[in-house]
Amino acid sequence: MKTISILGSTGSIGRQTIEAAQHLSLRVAALAGNRNTALLEEQARRLRPALLAVWDESNAKDLRIALADTDVRVVSGMDGLMEAASLPEAEAVVTAVSGSVGLQPTLCAIREKKRICLANKETLVCAGELVMAEAAKQGAEILPVDSEHSAIFQCLDGHDPKEVKKLLLTASGGPFRGKKLQEVYYAAPEDAIAHPNWSMGAKISVDSATMMNKGLEFIEAMHLFGVTPEQIEVLIHPESVIHSMVEYTDGSVLAQCGTADMRLPIQYALTYPARMPSLAGSLDFAKLASLHFMAPDLENTPCLALAIDCAKRGGNLPAAMSAANELAVSRFLNRELPFGAIYECVAAALDSIDIVENPTLDALLETDRAAREAAAAFQA
Missing domain, CATH: 1.10.1740.10 (RNA polymerase sigma factor, region 2, helix turn helix motif)
Structure with missing residues (x-):
């Protein structure tokens, strides 16, 4: 792996992907972002990609002027995003855009047989069967970047899928863990995005507060790993040390542990099957006083209950x-x-x-x- 493209480079995952890419001495061939044109310009000057995609044409015009002294080509809209996803020189595409806008670029990258480092869970939630079928047809790899799905992927690696009993999908519980819905009904946005363990963007932080994020991950796991809804169990794990687990038919449970640092699953998706020194720190097990697990309170997290119902239907x-x-x-x-x-x-x-x-x-x-x-x- 020498060259990658990053879709969603100005977001939390995108910025951490750039850190990981520089640490690994990877070249970035294309960047794509939304509204943060100042950061896009800074990234383009620092990384010198061949292509820069931005959603609005008005922002693209501004960036063309700002980057006129460089060789960076600026494109816009869905066509621009799809071009960034299918750039010939990129061997892998990190899809870190937020929302279903990531679906069509991901399909473009799959058709070009690129490695998909998938951080955009909505792609599989919206069209998991179509996406996985296309990946199988094209022989394209889809490697998860979400910490939970990366953990499950690692726990499954080298094992017969027929021996899997269930996936144990862990969740911190978010900033409102243990509270009744009526207590937080009028919570402010700044309270909802204050995640206790992870540094994330605003949308995913709110999804964590409602537990919809875990519902989206539930559906994503079904498609990524070919399991039924009945084979997935959500567990609240406040410490976010065990990122997820797999239980096998003999009763053995494999767990993946690590610090709450997204650069670790990002790097693993880029380097798989190799493991290399990363920017993430190491766990000090001697300092872990205890780990806790509990079932989710579906009555007070109705978004999670709704997502599981949609997964089944x-x-x-x-x-x-x-x-x-x-x-x-x-x-x-x-x-x-x-x-x-x-x-x-x-x-x-x-x-x-x-x-x-x-x-x-x-x-x-x-x-x-x-x-x-x-x-x-x-x-x-």
Whole structure:
């Protein structure tokens, strides 16, 4: 592995991917971002990619002017994002964009047979069957960057999938762990994004607070590892030391442990199957007083319960749920909805959607549009 592209380079995962890439002396061929043009310009000057993609054409025009003294080519929109994902010189693509916008670029990269370092969980939530089928057809690798899925991937490596009894998906519980939903119904955005263990972007931090993040990861795990919903168990683990586990049919349980540092799973996705010295620190087991595990309180985390239900029902429901959740979280961060209404908004959007049992890509994109429209119209 010598050259990579990074989609979502200005976000938390994207910035940490750049740190890992520089540590590994990898060349970055393409960068893609959304609105943070100042950081995109700084990254482009520092890394000198061949291509820089930004969502809005107006921002692209500004960046073309700002980078006129360089050889960096600036493109925009979905076409630009897909070009960044399929750049010939990149051997791997780190998909760290937020939301379902990552679906089509990921499919482009798969068709070019690139290694997909997947941090965009919505891609598999929305279209897991289509994406995994295309990856199998093209012979493209999909390696998880999420700490939980990276942990499961490592625990499964070298073992017969038929010997797996269940996956144990751990969750910190977020900033509102142990609280009743009514206690935090009107929580402020700044409280919801204050994660106790991980440094993450605003959207995923809110998803952690509602536990929707774990619901999305539940669905992602089904597709990545070819298991049924009944083979996945969510466990609250406040210390975030064990990142997830796999139980085998003989009763053995394998766990992956490590510090709460995303640079570790990012690097492993880039270097697999090799392990190399990383920027992440080491665990000091002598200083770990105790580790705790408990079942989630589904009554007070209705987003998690809703996601598990969508996982079991399948079809286009996971895509609708993910899209509606993106809108609901955005509205919460903009102080248009109270925290507790995020679930209500998503549930209402799902009620408005026509269910499609075996959706095509076009049907999933239409579901995404309709769910966003319904979530935007929701009144608490």
